Amino acid sequence: MKRLVSIFATVLLVIGAWGFSGVTSADAADLNIFTFQSSPILAVRRNAADDKLGQIQGKLDLNNSDVRDFRELRGFYPTLAGAIIKYAPYNSIEDVLDIPGLSESQKKRLQANLDNFVVTDPSIVMNAGDDRINPGVY
Numbered sequence: 001m002k003r004l005v006s007i008f009a010t011v012l013l014v015i016g017a018w019g020f021s022g023v024t025s026a027d028a029a030d031l032n033i034f035t036f037q038s039s040p041i042l043a044v045r046r047n048a049a050d051d052k053l054g055q056i057q058g059k060l061d062l063n064n065s066d067v068r069d070f071r072e073l074r075g076f077y078p079t080l081a082g083a084i085i086k087y088a089p090y091n092s093i094e095d096v097l098d099i100p101g102l103s104e105s106q107k108k109r110l111q112a113n114l115d116n117f118v119v120t121d122p123s124i125v126m127n128a129g130d131d132r133i134n135p136g137v138y
Contacts (some may be wrong), residue, residue: 030116048125057087062096063089064126073116075109085132093117 038126055061060069062084083106087099093114099105 006138048123055120056118060116061126062117062119063091064120064124065132073113075106076113079107080109082133088132090119093119095119 004129009133056064060073065085067078067081070076070078072105076084080102083102084096087096096110096114096117098106102110
């Protein structure tokens with residue numbers, strides 16, 4: 001019995017709230033008032049980091065990637081990745097081969113992975129705090 005009374009009270013509450021909401025009977029027949037209308041503001045909202053990631057398309061950006069991003073490449077993390085970041089920015093991908101103090105094996109490793117790299121303009125969004133060696137991700 002309590003359940004029946006609570007259901008009846010809920011139905012009355014919903015009908016009463018609908019009556020006070022100002023919905024006319026013509027609007028009540030049109031159920032489109034209950035559907036989500038997309039806002040042009042939501043369609044335009046993007047952040048600069050997503051735009052930058054869209055430019056690199058899954059590659060490592062030599063001017064914007066932090067040291068942790070190089071972990072997926074064998075032999076790069078942390079020493080070679082730190083050297084790449086230390087001598088950035090680069091104008092072209094091949095400029096990474098001119099890092100001073102590289103051993104022959106490091107140069108070979110870089111040469112073999114040039115297809116995994118891309119160079120875009122340095123972005124404050126990707127380099128916030130100017131600390132690509134320790135970006136604060138733990």
